[in-house]
Amino acid sequence: MTAKTGTYYVTTPIYYASGDLHIGHAYSTVAADALARFNRLRGRSTFFLTGADEHGQKVERQAQAAGKDPQTYVDEVVAQIVQLWERLNISYDDFLRTTEPRHTRVVQKIFERFLSQGDVYKSEYEGWYCTPCETFWLERQLVAGRCPNPECDREVQLLKEESYFLRLSKYAERLLEHIANYPDFIQPASRRNEMVNFVSQGLEDVCVTRTTFRWGIPVPWDGKHVVYVWVDALSNYISALGYLSDEPGGDERFRTFWPADVHIVGKEIMRFHAIIWPIMLMALGLPLPERVFGHGWLTGADGGKMSKSKGNVVDPMVLADKYGVDAVRYFLLRDMPFGPDGRYSEAALIDRTNVDLANDLGNLLNRTLTMVEKYCGGVVPEPRPDAADRAMERLLGEVVPAVEKAMDELRIPVALETIWRLPGLGNRYIEDNAPWNLAKDPASRARLDTVLYNLLETLRATAALLVPFLPETAVRIWGQLGLEADPRRIAWADLARWGQSTPGTRTRKGPALFPRIDPAVALGSEE
DSSP: OOOOOSEEEEEEEEEESSSOOOHHHHHHHHHHHHHHHHHHHTTOEEEEEEEEEOOSHHHHHHHHHTTSOHHHHHHHHHHHHHHHHHHTTOOOSEEEETTSHHHHHHHHHHHHHHHHTTSEEEEEEEEEEETTTTEEEOGGGOBTTBOOOTTTOOBOEEEEEEEEEEOSGGGHHHHHHHHHHOTTSEESHHHHHHHHHHHHTOOOOEEOEESSOOOSOEETTEEEEEEOHHHHHHTHHHHTTTTTOOSTTHHHHHHHHOSOSEEEEEGGGHHIIIIIHHHHHHHHTOOOOSOEEEEOOEEOTTSSBOOTTTTOOOOHHHHHHHHOHHHHHHHHHHHSOSSSOEEOOHHHHHHHIIIIIIIIIIHHHHHHHHHHHHHHTTBOOOOOGGGOOOHHHHHHHHHHHHHHHHHHTTOHHHHHHHHTHHHHHHHHHHHHHOHHHHTTOGGGHHHHHHHHHHHHHHHHHHHHHHTTTOHHHHHHHHHHTTOOSOGGGSOHHHHTSSOOSOTTOBOOOOSOSSOOOOHHHHTTOOO
């Protein structure tokens, strides 16, 4: 691995432009967004890439069925993807489309290099092909003669055609050695074990061009061939950085950010990202990414993976309109275990919103600002040294490094659970100190001011820590606390440091952050 410091490069998969995205795609992207926002706050020069995979036989056939040319078809699909990411507050730095000339040129140069050094060769391929998955399978891999992808389970076709092949077998031992030397390269450990087992059984060279359809990047010297989807799609992670680019500054961006700190992918495409992609990079003489993280699936009520083919997908745009963007982001980041499969239900989203966001966080903000208005005229009081109470400050000192550690280890739910210790203690702090009783005794004025200041500062620190996860909520809390600066633009060290609330600042109590949701009404089960 490299000794890269001061920068951070995170990617999502580039999503297949064959239809609307669902909540599972949002899960990957919101997680990557939280990582990108967190590392920006920590002062790292950050690059966050997402995009769309637009080529292939499946897209070509869907466009034909819709009576459209492929480019028009994918343009419409991509417009919907971009709209969804805007709605979910995704802060990507680049959105790469595989139909863009900047990507096409790089893929063709990569292919030429592979051929010139003998890593690609022409032969004839015969195998079982699944069009929806854009994947060839060996006969021993089929399940009852059908596609072994559990999300698919469709019929496969026996195809025979001329093709170019990538020599995976040449690099198999080198890949196994890399995985052994860098155990964090493939995460979580269960995925690493799966990939090691797969490679250890022997890698067969993989078909990397097709001749039976035209919607793809053409091989420059052999016009009847188009580059097969995975070599095309996987190259996006370096083409977006300007690798082999003639564009001004392209090489500089690549040198700055490569290798990627983490590729966030779903477990169903781990084989491509943890085997084919590293071998492509080895053939190019490039360093491998620091980590490839394969998260689990979002499953439905039946425990099965959500998929368009099953008809059990959930539209994240509908959820965001119904419950708010940050409620959806929080549920995905807090409730879904980042690694194993996680079960989705709208009832669970409602419960998490009511308990954590409305009761814990929203209630603490409302109670605190109400007391500041009543007892301090809506102005941040001066904490008194003679009434010092360091419990909240000490907790913040524990929470900040714990959040940093959890995020560095990609344990996003743990990071949020850790942050929630602050509003949890804040609510207990109110009950323990009973400001309403302190207000009755003039001799307790110093203590009252200190308690209220500590509550305001706890809310400020909580909002600061929530910037990567719930950016809109952080800004709303910030505004109600009377703070003028945008918390998304403040350095992490300053956000997380105790004592940043300024006495004399006028607070601005607003509407409830997260009004409680009646499950019966929201789920349509009311009488």
